[in-house]
Amino acid sequence: MNDRNAAFAGYFAARSDAMRGTAYLLCHDWHRAEDLVQTTFAKLYVAWSRIDRHESLDAYTRQTLVRTFVSELRRGWFRRERVSESTPDTAGVGRGSAEDRLVLLEALAKVPPRQRAVLVLRYWEDLSVEDTARALRCSTGTVKSQAARGLRTLRGLITPQQGEKVR
């Protein structure tokens, strides 16, 4: 394995799990998350020699991942992921249980994709409003409004009782 491949493989080994986690939050499907990560890293490999500032690789990779996700959505709304019509039965669910987490992830999957991308970048990746706007190629105002709208949507999808449990 030459230097380029070794460096790329090292970076992949270090960061692919984190990127896959972000991808999973975006699409709520591990298989599709791995597809997104593979596509993202293939693009990164092609651009590898052009990226001088390797310290900013994470930002570049994250941006590619999110843009790939958004681009896939533009393929047509009927190819977007389907989500179940009903939330799981939560009767008797204790605080912090696996069912609670399922409620949150399923509710997140029902949030419109762009709002979801903003929520994931802002509150999972902890990106600033400016960095989120850069990754999504939109204005900071749009990020703020999408974040507020996304949170509102998420609250609407999680009933008060479920919300208490999710907390």
Next chain:
Amino acid sequence: MNEDELKSALHDAMVASSPPPPMSPEAAVAAGQAARRRRKTAWGGAVAGLAVVAITVGAVLVPQLAGGSGEGAVIEAGGRSSDPRPVPPGWSGVTATTPPSPTGSPAQTAPSTASGPTERRWPDGQTDRTATSGPRAEKSVRVLNELGSSLPPTFQAVDKQASGGGWSGPMRYTQSQFATYYGRDEQSWEYLATTPVVRDGSPGVGRLWIQVATKGNRMSSTTSPCQASDAAWSIKGTCEVVDVGGKEVGYLTAARGEESDLDELAIYRHDDGTVVYLGQSAAYRNTGHPALSGQVFTREQLAALVIDEKFHLG
């Protein structure tokens, strides 16, 4: 749930999730190398195409500038001219960049002979599903133009900017994307176009939307156009089959109270399996613009347009 609670809940959810085993770095390197090879192949094809153009231009221009009729000019393989006539002063000619092959025949771009599943994942040197340039990309632009030229009088397809409402990105766009392989390495593609529509004397903005899924798509085997509507899950409503000149068209109308991207969607499946989805909405939702007072097309017009051969793409 506030921002901090969401952060905490996301963290808890991901910590407790059960991800699959780590992905293989070796496979990632292989996928990256394959993507780079495809990119190089695509560039090689583009360079070869330019060389062909250069040779052709040279074949036309050199004789003309030499004052002759063109007779006697021979372009050899590799772009070298054997025209014995003198070249005008200052004329440097057209230089072909493609070197001759050892056999003297024109150099050819190697066809994609990828064999593994990763190698053949995206066609024609693409690094992802979307074609951003070339004939495939242009097809969806043509679809958009065809749609714009099909409007009733007083309506125009225009580009607009969202004025709030949470919409980000352009309101008028096209996309050409590879869908799947079928048969013996045949490619099925999807061509999508959407545009705002305005009417003379009205501040309202409506929306037209079209997607063509070519032969080999996953709805090819449906026996009724309304079965194809099962895939259109984001418009919720009822579908009925209407007859348009002896052809069956599925007509989906959004149910009241349901938030759908479109108000109406006409679906037609051609005999070869190509499926055309043509939708309209009096409002372009989430863009902050007011809605048109009515639909752009009547029900009959939309159903007639969806079967038009100009949207029957390969």
